[in-house]
Amino acid sequence: MNFVTPFLAGAAEVKTTPPLGTRINGDFITHYATHIHDDLFAKALVMKSGEETVALVIVDICVMPKEFVDGVKTLIASRTGIAHSHVLIASTHTHAAGSVADVHLGSLDPAYEKMLPGRIAEAVQAALQQLRPARVAFGSVAAPEHLRCRRYTMKPGYMPLNPVTGGTDQVKTNPFGVEAYIDHSVAPTDPELGFLAVQGLDGRWIGILGNYSLHYVGDWENGNISADYFGCFSHRLRERLNAGGEFVGMMSNGTSGDVNIWDFVDGGRYPQAQFEKSKFIGHDLADRLVDSLGSLEWQPEPVLEAIFESIPCEIVKxxxxxxxxxxxxxxxxxxxxxxxxxxxxxxxxxxxxxxxAEMPAIRECPAQAIRIGSGIIGGLAGEFFSETGLYLKTQAGTGSYFTITMANGNAGYVPPRHEMERGGYETWRCRYSCMAPGTEAKIREKLLAMIRTLRA
Known part of the structure; x- marks a missing residue:
């Protein structure tokens, strides 16, 4: 008698909202939590097929260093037995969350750094307890309206300052106050909202993981704690699907290092009140996704595979x-x-x-590829530009593919070589932007090789 190994899936979320007074990073200086607008979560989707178990974990936070994530993975492995290579942990990149990293003058909060690992591991444990027979489907909808390349060439009369060299750049990132000098943005955006849908064989929803190449929205005053549009998207999914408490909606950040929705040309097209633009965008994306669900092709017995590699990369001092x-x-x-x-x-x-100058000359940059049936999800540890994600989608050669960034660590900005030559904020040399020219291509090609290995 032949027995078919069932495909199982479960999802869970654990609150990670920091106490008031906690440090917030994501700006040039430290901010402090003075108001909780909406709760933050660590959200886990766990899938199991035979001996293979994969956990996808999305955390409402700006960035998490590799050393921090490695410690969390060790904790997860000790509690669940899931291998390091089979766990993907990524930051949403909301800039209104507790801090576990030093970025510029924004410092980590030691108490939050101590509290968060256990909460993330708890989410994975809870998801494991929810495992039940399931099926998966990959989907995609176009949503170009909310994306703007934030890097602009400027008209004569304005010279973008480079504070590292003291000279000028060829592009200006986020030209606040000098909108009249904008000529044009320099790069394309990735218009796709890709997603992985997971549903029980009984028809009850388990989870949906979205992926969209848009920075945080940031329509709030500093000091607020908020999951930004990532949270609005998740809440709207549950509402539209009329899903129960076991459903977990998740939004991951795609290749958005050069993209946001601070529209410097047509700034009046969104609601102006605090948090309203985040809500508008999050709800619109969720609505489009839900409206597309009727066309999904479900896979009841998807294959699970994962590959992980840490790539040594040179930094510039x-x-x-x-x-x-x-x-x-x-x-x-x-x-x-x-x-x-x-x-x-x-x-x-x-x-x-x-x-x-005091940092090691080599930075380890994790790359990960996870196959779930006919689709593959890539993971990159840093802020990569849309060009990188578009290239990988074109070359992947698989039915469905998207890249989750700020996954398994954070190498900072990793621009393509020609964008580094243009300058702009993302290229200003610092601890957060110090990768040697050519690093983006090196990492990109390594991930592509991993994708093709899983596809073979």
Whole structure:
């Protein structure tokens, strides 16, 4: 008698909302939580087929360093037995969450860093307890309206400052206050809202994992805690599907390092009140996804496979002369009260050069590929541009594919070589943007090879 191994899936979410007073990063300076607008969560989707178990975990947070994520994976493995290579943990990239990383003058919160790992592991454990016979389907809808490449060439009369070199860039990122000088954006965006849908064989929903290449929306005052549009999307899914408490909606961040919805050309097309733009975008994406569900092709017995590799990559450090200049620049600086104007940015980035000089010359950049039936999900540890995601989708050669970024760690910005040559905020050398030219292509090709291995 032949027995078919059932495909099982379960999902769960655990609240990770920090207490008031917790540090928030994602800006040039530290902010502190003064108001909880909506709760944050660690959300886990666990799938099992035979001996293979995969966990996809999305956390409402800005970024998580590799060392932090590695510790969380070790904790998950000790509690569940799921292998490091088969767990993907990614940040949504909301900029209104507790901090576990130092970015510029934004510092980690030690208490939150201590609390969060257990909550993430708890979500995976809870999802395992919810395992039941299931089926999966990949889907896709177009949603180009909410995407803008935030890197612009500017008209004569405005020279974009590079605070590291003291010279000028070819592009300006987020041209606040100088919109009149905008000529055009420099790169395409990825219009696809890709998703993985998971449903019990009894018809009850288990979870949906969306993927969209849009930065956080950020339509709130600093000090608020919010899951941004990622949370609005998830809540709307549950509402539209009339799903029970066992359903978990998740939104992952695609290749959005050069994309946001701060529309500098047509800024009046969205609601202006705080949190209303996040709600509008999150609900619109969820509605489009739900309206497309009738065309899905369900797979009741999908194959599960996963590959993980940590890629050693060189970083670029300042020269001795640059370090000498940086030391002079920060002499007498008042970082406690610094303004993020041109002079303030020069001092912030001077500090970055001195700290960068003390870092190891090699940064480990994780890459991961997970096959779920006819689809593959890639994971990259950093902020990659839409160009990278579009390339991988074109070359993957599989039925469905999308890339989750800020997954399994954070290498910071990893722009394509030609975008590094243009300059702009994402390329200003610092601890968060220090990868050697050509790193994006190296990582991209390695992930593509992993994808093709799973596809074979």
């Amino acid at each position: 300042p020269s001795a002369q640059e370090l000498e200049n940086a030391a002079r620049m920060i002499a007498g600086a008042r970082f406690e009260t610094i303004d993020c104007d041109d002079e303030g940015l020069k001092r912030i980035y001077a500090r970055e050069q001195l700290l960068l």
